[in-house]
Amino acid sequence: MKVKGHDTSVTSLASARAQEAQQARESEPTRAAERAGAGLDSTAAAGASSVSLSTKVQEVQEIAKAAKAEPEVRHDVVERAKADLQAGQMQADPSELAALIARDLF
Numbered sequence: 001m002k003v004k005g006h007d008t009s010v011t012s013l014a015s016a017r018a019q020e021a022q023q024a025r026e027s028e029p030t031r032a033a034e035r036a037g038a039g040l041d042s043t044a045a046a047g048a049s050s051v052s053l054s055t056k057v058q059e060v061q062e063i064a065k066a067a068k069a070e071p072e073v074r075h076d077v078v079e080r081a082k083a084d085l086q087a088g089q090m091q092a093d094p095s096e097l098a099a100l101i102a103r104d105l106f
Helices: 010-036 055-069 075-086 094-105
Strands: none
C-alpha cells in the first residue's frame, strides 16, 4: 500500500531524523543558557557564541573572589581567643567543643 504525498522509505526517515538531531544540537546552547538563568545578548540570539551572565551569577562570582582573597585562618581572632582563654575570660567546654568539631567535619 502506498500513501500519496508521504515518502516512507528508510532513507527519508533517516534523513528526517538527522535533520531533527541537527536542529536540536543547534538550539542546545540557547536552551542550556536559559536553564542556567543566563541572559543572552542580541549576538547570541542571532547565533553567535557570546553569552552575558545574569546579575545573580555576576554577584556570586564577585563574592567568591572576595572570599578567596581573605585568609583561611584569621590569626588575629585566634590569638585574641587564646589570650581570653588563658586569662580565664572565656570558658571552654571540652565536650561541646568536640561536638562542634565533629559536626563541622561530618
